[in-house]
Amino acid sequence: MFVFQTQGDRSVELDERIKQVQDGNLDAFAVIVRLHERTIRAWLVSRCPPGGDADEVAQKTFVQAFKRIDDYEIGTDFRAWLFTIARYQLMAECTRLQRLADYQSRYAPLALSRELERRATSSSQAQDQLLGFLRSCLKEMGEKPQQLLNWRYTEELPLAEIAELTNRSVGAIKKHLFKLRKSLHDCIQRKQASEAVR
Template sequence: MDADAELDRHVRRVQAGDLDAYAEVVRGCERLVRGWVGVRCPPGGDADEVAQKAFVEAFRHIDDYEPGTDFRAWLMTIARYQLMAECTRLRRVADYHSRYAPLALADALARQVERDRLERASEHEAKLGHLQTCLGTLDDGARRLLAWRYRDELPLEQIADRTDRSVGAIKKNLHLLRKKLHECVRLKTAAEAMP
């Protein structure tokens, strides 16, 4: 008996109620179906799952098959539809991710940016407080020199005229004051960070 006739005999047994005969049907077609689906299944798809669904669907509709026709062709048509359904599912998943993943990522990024902004604002306020404290440790002349340059934005030449000093001396004095204030703020910030 040839393979097609043997397969039809097992299908007729299943249609007659011998459910165990379906194992022989699967055994006779499994390599064909799994191979065909495996070659055509897109990345991310589960070829074994598609083949399994094809066999389940064929079993559910076994009474629709007309014995004597080509069972393998009938089964492959079912496998093709199962593969198409899997491709549709994969497209839906990809579409969902392309629509909503960027939104979720953008939302998470916006929350992180806001957290960072609040943290920097808090650090900035703390440093301003430290700067006020450090300014309080300077003598009146030093505070006045800083106020003229940074609050009143006076040119160096005008400050030099007011203090009867050279522009070079004012530059050096401002540099030393900035350095002293920077170090004072750094030490206070570090001390605040210690447990």
């Protein structure tokens, strides 16, 4: 347990530990991590988006702090410096999650399209039945949802263009397409279950 003496707003012992780290003492950095990890982790957990790994971001924060410890100016606010690094690491995690979501949103329609093509060329009765269920479910959706699905998956229009055509945001179009895909999936599942009961 380390008790820090304060001098004004800063900790004398913390500054000494940081100076030791800057001089090459790795054990001193372990003490610094122990002193700040709870606060950093709590802050990250409260701000990390769903799917993000706050522990991983915290670890990256301390790794970056160690790599950049020579940039820290003794006597300034170490905690603010550390939180700035944490904020940038959290921004990087959010960017990573956004890229992953974008990749998945582009991949899912392609996989669906390929699967539909595969099923369409298959001569098996089960595949023909599923394709029939899909056509039936599409008809039940109505004209506007069909148009939106057609623009995106048949004509392969970019989301931005669809958003412009419908006078909506790209985010709203993504959400709507997700709901339509889920609705189609649920509809096909219901029809399959109904057919199995007969």
